[in-house]
Each structure stands twice: as structure tokens, then as C-alpha cells.
Amino acid sequence: MNICIIGTGYVGLVTGACLAEFGMNLVCIDSEKEKIERLKGGHIPIFEPGLEDLLKKNVGQGRLRFSTEIKDGVTSSLVIFITVGTPPNEDGSSDLRQVERVAREVARYMNGYKVIVLKSTVPIGTSRRVKEIIRSHQSEPIHFDVVCNPEYQREGSAIEDFMRPDRVTIGAETEQAVAIMKDVYSPLYLNETPFVMTNFETAEMIKYASNAFLATKVTFINEIANLCEKVGADVHHVARAMGLDGRIGRKFLHPGPGFGGSCFPKDTRALVAMAKEKREHLGVVHAVIEANDRQKMKMVGKVREMVGDLNGRTVGILGLSFKPNTDDIRESPAIVIIQELQREGAKVRAYDPVAMDAAKVVLKKVKFCSDPYETVLDCDALVLVTEWNEFRHLELSRIKQNLKEPVFIDLRNVYEPSQMKSLGFRYCGIGR
Ligand code: UGA
Numbered sequence: 001m002n003i004c005i006i007g008t009g010y011v012g013l014v015t016g017a018c019l020a021e022f023g024m025n026l027v028c029i030d031s032e033k034e035k036i037e038r039l040k041g042g043h044i045p046i047f048e049p050g051l052e053d054l055l056k057k058n059v060g061q062g063r064l065r066f067s068t069e070i071k072d073g074v075t076s077s078l079v080i081f082i083t084v085g086t087p088p089n090e091d092g093s094s095d096l097r098q099v100e101r102v103a104r105e106v107a108r109y110m111n112g113y114k115v116i117v118l119k120s121t122v123p124i125g126t127s128r129r130v131k132e133i134i135r136s137h138q139s140e141p142i143h144f145d146v147v148c149n150p151e152y153q154r155e156g157s158a159i160e161d162f163m164r165p166d167r168v169t170i171g172a173e174t175e176q177a178v179a180i181m182k183d184v185y186s187p188l189y190l191n192e193t194p195f196v197m198t199n200f201e202t203a204e205m206i207k208y209a210s211n212a213f214l215a216t217k218v219t220f221i222n223e224i225a226n227l228c229e230k231v232g233a234d235v236h237h238v239a240r241a242m243g244l245d246g247r248i249g250r251k252f253l254h255p256g257p258g259f260g261g262s263c264f265p266k267d268t269r270a271l272v273a274m275a276k277e278k279r280e281h282l283g284v285v286h287a288v289i290e291a292n293d294r295q296k297m298k299m300v301g302k303v304r305e306m307v308g309d310l311n312g313r314t315v316g317i318l319g320l321s322f323k324p325n326t327d328d329i330r331e332s333p334a335i336v337i338i339q340e341l342q343r344e345g346a347k348v349r350a351y352d353p354v355a356m357d358a359a360k361v362v363l364k365k366v367k368f369c370s371d372p373y374e375t376v377l378d379c380d381a382l383v384l385v386t387e388w389n390e391f392r393h394l395e396l397s398r399i400k401q402n403l404k405e406p407v408f409i410d411l412r413n414v415y416e417p418s419q420m421k422s423l424g425f426r427y428c429g430i431g432r
Contacts, residue, residue, distance in 0.1 A: 001183060004029060004073030005081045006102050008039060008066070010046055010158065010262075011119055011151050012083035017051060018162040020058035022187050028066050029073040039066045047327040047354045050159045070102070074109040079184055081117045081149075082106075082130075092269030094123050103130045107137035110144060115180050117147045121207050121267060123274055127171060127200035145177035148200050150207035155261065156325030167194045171203025208271045212285050215264040217252040219288045222295050225255035225431025235431030236413065255430045257333035257385060257411040258295035260322030265292070265331040296333045299383075299411055300340045306407050306428060307381045311345030314404070316379035318372055319386025320352035320359040327354040329362065333411075334385040338363060351375040353388050373398050381407035387414055396423055 001024050005016045008030040016028040030036050035045060042059075044052045058064040067073060074080060084098040099122060106116055116134065118127050127148040134144060148171030153161040168188060170181050178197055182189050189195065196206070225235040235255050243250030259265070268289050275282045307313050322332035329335055332355075338348050342365065349367040352359065356368050369375040372391065376382050376399055384391055392414055400406050406425045408415070413429040420427035 001025065001079065002027075002077045003079045003081065003184065004077035005083055006030075006070060006073065006106075007082065007084035007098070007120070008035060008045075009083065009085060010048065010155060011153065012081070013044070013046065013051060013055065014048065014153055014158040014162055015081055015083060015119060015151070016064060017054040017058060018159060019184065020064040021054055021163075022185075024063070024184065026058070026064045027073045027076065028064065029068065029070050030066075031068060031070075033068050036066045036068050047325075048158055049156065049325055054159060070105045071109045074106050074114070075111050077114070079115045079117060079180060080106055081119050083119045086120050086122055088266045088269065092273040094121075094266075094270050096122065096126060096129075099126065099130065100133055103133040104137045107134040108139070110134075110138060110142050112142065114142075114144045115147055115177050116144060117149050117181070119149055119151050121150060121211075121263070121270075122148075122204060123270060124201050124204040124208070127204060145172065145174050145180075146200070147172045147177050147181055148203035149181065150203060152207075152210070155328055156323060165193055167196055169196045169198070169203050169206050171198050171200040173199070208267055208274075211264055211267040212271050212282075212288070214252050215259055215268050215292070216284060216288050218254075218256070218259045218264075219291045219295070221253045221255050222258065222430075223291055226295075226298065228431040233431075238431075255413065257299045257337065257430075258292045260331040260333050262328060262330045265289075296336045297340065299333065299337050299385075300344070302409055302411075302428060303337075303341065303346075303381060303383060304344070306409055306426060307405075310341060312347075313345075313380040314347045314349065314378060315341055316372075316376040316382045316403075317348060317350040318352075318375065318382065318384045318391050319388055320350060321355035321386055324386055324388045327358050329355050329358045332386075335359065335362060337383070337385060338366060342366075349375050349377070349379060352386065353390060373402055376402045378402075378404045380405045381409055383409045383411060384414060385411050387412035396420075396425075400424060 003019055003024050003026050005012045005028045008028050016026045020026045082102050084102055086094040089095050127146050131146040150169055168185055172178050221239055228235040239253040242248050243253050268285050272282050272285050320334045321329055349369055351369045351372055408425040408427045410429045417432055
């Protein structure tokens with residue numbers, strides 16, 4: 001089957017690489033000439049474990065190619081995935097201009113029956129709107145189907161999530177479209193991955209509801225952790241015991257500095273904005289957004305409690321990306337925390353295994369270091385913000401030696417409080 005992917009961001013590149021790995025013929029399109037040239041040269045613009053190898057392998061085996069020509073992609077493919085960005089507007093709603101532009105172009109070049117698949121997270125109603133845009137921009141009426149097929153890939157484990165998903169959601173209107181999508185995902189379908197077949201609006205809603213629920217779960221445990229600190233409870237035991245109840249489940253109950261990334265913050269705001277438009281108040285999701293903002297600021301309070309007045313003090317930060325295994329710093333708690341520390345007069349030294357280039361663009365006056373040990377030199381405190389594996393086995397005696405004051409603030413509960421205290425650190429985690 002010939003498939004075209006329009007938009008070579010995270011979702012597009014992962015989808016392209018994985019479908020090529022399933023044995024399909026892929027052409028990945030992007031309007032940015034330079035990006036496509038770099039991709040042709042084997043340069044992958046994002047850090048995603050396993051992606052570079054998978055792309056190179058499938059390009060080498062002739063199943064995957066890159067192009068800037070949308071016409072080439074549309075005319076040569078039966079299935080066209082739209083994976084362009086849907087960035088947030090000021091009011092939290094999504095900017096759909098790229099999706100709409102691509103829909104018009106697809107309509108223009110359509111030369112026979114096509115299935116147009118929306119994989120980017122799109123506001124409810126977009127699939128129907130795309131269908132109408134294509135219909136009204138065709139030069140002659142040609143039969144086509146639109147499918148809403150939201151992605152559930154986490155950055156950092158996107159390939160695994162694509163290859164072994166918990167479910168595949170297909171929002172479609174015809175049997176033909178459903179049959180073709182089953183073909184696209186045949187290795188998963190044969191593997192008994194659950195497929196949820198539904199209409200456009202439901203498929204769109206499933207994606208928002210899933211992300212909003214996961215964001216709620218993280219926020220819930222963060223608030224419980226904050227209370228645990230005040231009452232002498234240990235949030236890890238609380239989360240474990242809660243999670244053993246099958247109705248609750250163990251995942252996404254790890255407390256931290258608040259969720260970040262390109263998805264939860266954007267999708268929760270977009271959901272609230274959509275509800276507002278329909279005069280519905282999503283009180284829970286609204287509260288989650290507010291509590292998450294508070295959580296990030298609360299982390300600065302923790303540093304203040306441990307260090308005292310921050311003016312003129314030096315703080316070392318480990319981890320800048322919003323979570324490990326990605327270079328993505330969008331809405332990263334680390335960035336918010338650093339900017340607030342600086343606002344209160346602190347000097348900041350920082351290190352991240354892959355996200356420093358991205359961070360340099362948005363952070364000013366931060367001393368970027370080459371490893372954790374250089375980072376903590378002469379610092380009044382160390383704050384571990386992102387739980388990269390290489391921060392799980394730090395040489396603690398070296399860290400302590402290099403710090404001016406042995407203050408260790410562990411925002412991901414990587415270390416054991418009793419062990420850290422016995423090593424002579426003034427240590428605090430979250431909710432313990
Ligand atoms: C999220 C969803 O998990 C994916 O299923 C979805 O496809 C994706 O959004 C999307 O909409 O495209 P992602 O943003 O990559 O994926 O990251 P997550 O692993 O979900 O983490 C989100 C945030 O929650 C991170 O800041 C992470 O540190 C935080 N988190 C997560 C916690 O603080 N505690 C947890 O227990 C879990």
C-alpha cells in the first residue's frame with residue numbers, strides 16, 4: 001500500500017517510520033525545503049530513541065522517501081495522513097490553519113479515491129470540517145473518505161507506543177475507510193490490538209478525554225503528595241496502595257514538579273476552551289490546569305525553604321526537558337522553575353543530556369555545564385527536575401564535595417530520603 005504523510009514533526013516521522021517498518025511504501029512530505037534536505041541526508045530534527053535507526057533502515061530498504069511535493073504524495077498514495085502542527089492560540093483553542101491548508105491542497109491534487117487520515121490532535125468537529133473543505137475545493141467530484149485516527153504516542157517511547165498500542169481508534173463514516181485502515185494497521189489488527197470503531201466526533205473526543213484524564217491523575221497525586229508532606233505520610237506508599245486497586249491502576253501516579261510537554265498543557269486548555277464555546281463548564285479539567293501551574297511554582301517555594309532568601313544564591317539544575325528521553329522543553333517545569341529562581345535573584349547553573357541546545361534559545365544568563373558534577377560547583381543547592389537515567393546513579397560523594405552547601409532537592413523522588421540524610425545531605429523530595 002502506498003501511504004503519504006504530510007508534516008514531518010514528531011507524529012509524522014514516527015508514523016512514517018513505523019508504517020514503513022510494517023511493510024508499507026511511504027513518502028513523507030514537508031513544505032520546509034531545508035528540513036526535507038536534512039532528512040534526506042539522514043539528519044533527524046528531533047531526539048526520539050530508536051527513530052533515527054528505523055528511518056535509516058527503511059530509507060535504505062527503499063520503503064521510505066522524503067519530498068517537498070504534496071502533489072507527488074497525494075497522487076501516488078491511497079492513504080494520506082495529515083500530521084501537521086495544531087499550535088495553541090492565545091485563548092487555548094487550536095490554530096487549524098496548517099490542517100486547513102493541507103486539506104485544500106489534497107483536494108486540488110486528488111486523482112482518484114483517497115482516505116485522508118487526521119492523526120494530529122484536532123478540536124472536535126475538525127474531521128467533519130476537513131471533509132467539507134476537501135469536497136468544496138475539488139476541481140471535479142472524486143470519491144474520498146476522511147478518518148480520524150488520533151495518536152497515543154508518548155515522546156521518548158513513541159515507537160514502542162506505535163508498535164504496541166493499548167488500542168487504535170478509528171473515527172470513520174464508511175465500511176471502505178474502515179477496511180483500508182485495518183489494512184494499514186494489519187500487523188496490529190492481526191495481533192489482537194483492540195480497535196475502537198466510531199464516528200468522527202467520538203474519536204476526536206477520546207483523544208482529549210484520555211489526555212485530560214491522565215493529566216488529572218498526575219495532578220491528583222501531586223496534590224496528595226503536597227498534603228502528605230504536611231501530615232507525615234509517604235506518597236509512594238499511598239500511590240502504590242492506591243494503584244493496587246484495579247479500578248485506579250498504578251500508572252501515572254508518580255508525583256513531580258507538574259506535567260509539561262506539548263500535549264497535556266495544550267490539550268487540557270483546548271478542551272476547556274471547546275467546552276466554554278458550548279457553554280459547558282469542565283470544572284475538573286479547569287482545576288487541573290490551575291493546580292498544575294501552582295505545582296510548578298510550589299517547587300520554587302521548596303528551594304526557598306531549603307536555601308532561604310534566593311537573592312545572590314547559586315542553584316544547580318539537573319534536567320531541562322519536560323521528561324527524560326526527549327529534547328522537548330515545551331512547558332517544561334524546569335524552564336518555569338529556572339525563570340522564577342532568576343526572578344528572585346538566584347544564579348542558575350544547569351545540565352541536561354540532550355535538551356541544552358533547545359533551552360539556550362529560551363533561557364538567558366544560565367551557565368550551561370557539561371555534566372552534573374560541574375553543574376553543582378559552588379552551588380547553594382542542587383535541584384533534580386527531570387529524571388534522566390544518568391541522574392539515578394550520581395556519585396553522591398562527588399556531588400556533595402562540589403556543592404557549597406549539601407542541599408539536594410529531588411523533584412522526582414529518585415533518591416531515598418533516609419540514605420541521603422545518612423550521607424549528610426539536607427534532602428527533600430516530594431510528598432515523603
Ligand atoms: C502524552 C500521552 O501520555 C500520550 O498518550 C499522548 O499520545 C501524547 O501526550 C500526545 O497527546 O501526543 P507525552 O506528552 O509525551 O504523552 O508525555 P507523558 O509521558 O504522558 O508525560 C506528560 C507529563 O506528565 C510529563 O511532564 C511527565 O513528567 C508527567 N508525569 C507523567 C508525571 O509527573 N507523573 C507521572 O506519573 C506521569
